[in-house]
Amino acid sequence: MPSPAADRTVARTMDGTVDGIAENAVDGPVGGAAAAIELKGVSHSYRGRLALGPIDLTIEAGEFVTVVGPSGCGKSTLLRAIAGFTAPTAGGITASGVPVDGPDPSRGFVFQQSRLFPWLTVAANVGFGLRHRPKAERVARVDELLALTGLADAARLRPYELSGGMRQRAAIARALAPGPRVLLMDEPFAALDAFTRERMQDEVRDLWRRTGTTVVFITHSVDEAVYLGTRILALSGSPGRVVLDERSELPALDHPRTDPRFGVSRERLAEVVRSAAEGAGDLVGDPGRGRTLAAEA
Amino acid sequence: MGAGLWRAAGLRLLAIAVIVAVWQAVAMAKIWPPVFVPEPAAVWRQFVRTATEGYSGYPLAEHLLASLRRILIGCLYGIAGGISLGLLIGMLPSARALLGPLVTFVRTLPPLAYLSLLVIWFGIDEEPKIWLLLLASLPPVAVATAEAVRGVHEDYLNAARSLGAPRWALPWRVVLPSALPEIITGVRVAVGVAYTTVVAAETVNGVPGIGGMVRDAQRYNQTDVVILGIVVIGLSGLLIDFLLQSLDRVLVPWRGRT
DSSP: OOOHHHHHHHHHHOOOOHHHHHGGGSOSOSTTOOOSEEEEEEEEEETTEEEEEEEEEEEOTTOEEEEEOOTTSSHHHHHHHHHTSSOOSEEEEEETTEEOOSOOTTEEEEOTTOOOOTTSOHHHHHGGGGTTSOHHHHHHHHHHHHHHTTOGGGTTSOGGGSOHHHHHHHHHHHHHTTOOSEEEEESTTTTSOHHHHHHHHHHHHHHHHHHOOEEEEEOSOHHHHHHHOSEEEEEOSSSBOEEEEEEOOGGGSSOGGGSHHHHHHHHHHHHHHHHHHHHSGGGTTOHHHHHHHHHHO | OHHHHHHHHHHHHHHHHHHHHHHHHHHHHTSSOTTTSOOHHHHHHHHHHHHHTOBTTBOHHHHHHHHHHHHHHHHHHHHHHHHHHHHHHHHOHHHHHHHHHHHHHHHHSOHHHHHHHHHHHHOSSHHHHHHHHHHHHHHHHHHHHHHHHHTSOHHHHHHHHHTTOOGGGHIIIIIHHHHHHHHHHHHHHHHHHHHHHHHHHTTTTOOSSHHHHHHHHHHTTOHHHHHHHHHHHHHHHHHHHHHHHHHHHHHOTTTTOO
């Protein structure tokens, strides 16, 4: 186990620029630095039934990891375990070499249903994680994040006054405020309409390129996974295990969708997810899932 | 919107006019003697007399203010206690096991049942009245708070914790504000209960006080004063509920919209 102190500097200085990603193909930390996230033999049981794992996974700083899998495969559980919301029944998780034993501002979280605090304004929501900072610094940071997410005009509004896309932007700004090393996103755009969703994908890609934050992004959309992920993971149906782990250079391109590799990747990933879903007997009959995949393939 | 409001106001006025008209008709039919059913005009005269000359030595406004003051103080204690108890019951399973049944027990008791006990303990001055209103207004707030606290979505807590809020800060920073809509509803119920209780509280040495006034009037068969007291209690109750609703709109603008 590498020392946590040594790693922290590495994680901070790594800017995670786009070129660095594809070359990171070698598994495991380089030069004794701890990975951004490391899972060892993580599994989770629900009511005595194994729902997830065992999973071994090393996520390097600067990666944009997308995780797809059939519903009920435990991908949300995986993300919540990394966040420290739930403890896995077995195995250990470290973030930058430090064992995860609860939520921490170094790991920001974006929920599917924004979970903005309804009693606070957008600005106060974004500033929630900056309580201990001096006021001037806090105000400046909130302004900066609101500008970054295009919400400068919405600072004084309450969450219920925002559209779905704006809510998710505010949620992302809130999660970024404390300067997390890892941003965990749990199907953040699943509740948005297709048009807003594509725009949000571009914004997140932009944000990631600019901030270099490590991102773990759960989605049930194969298209989204291929579009955003520098590394794509597919989980099998219950119990969820990693059945595909692939690096991709597509997000580094200016227009990934026009690249011939995009269609190929998407096709293959869809195939993997489909067979993973069929592997779990109880998921075959799920009509919603079949339709989604057919539409995307 | 504006037209709708005028319409609603017009309907209300019409309803009041109909009630007064029926009342006048019943009184004029003289089925019952005026001691039982005085005319609206008699109540109005009584209102003017009570407002200017007073009743039982105090003008009407002073009776009303004395009652409102008791309700205010009793409810403030009751709301503070109710929110604290509700937080405990909602967050700690052991507190729920211990205090839950006790709150329900007190809630099911009619206030008159323990008024005698309070009089024995605290005498006949302000203290037993405040205690009675406290005990009456606490349970609705406690129950509403406890339910709301238990219903706080865990992802609000997760979000706060992942934004660096320490565990001990969660009740104040997350649990209470997200329970606020239900708490305010509980407060409205509590003030209503306190209103119905104040008359009971003032049956013992309740002058000045609307309840005391009604009680005295009942002793001397002054039906017009009794009706006047009832109308004043009802109207002031409406006014206070209106104020609480306005407070609700200011404090919980997101109600029903998340």
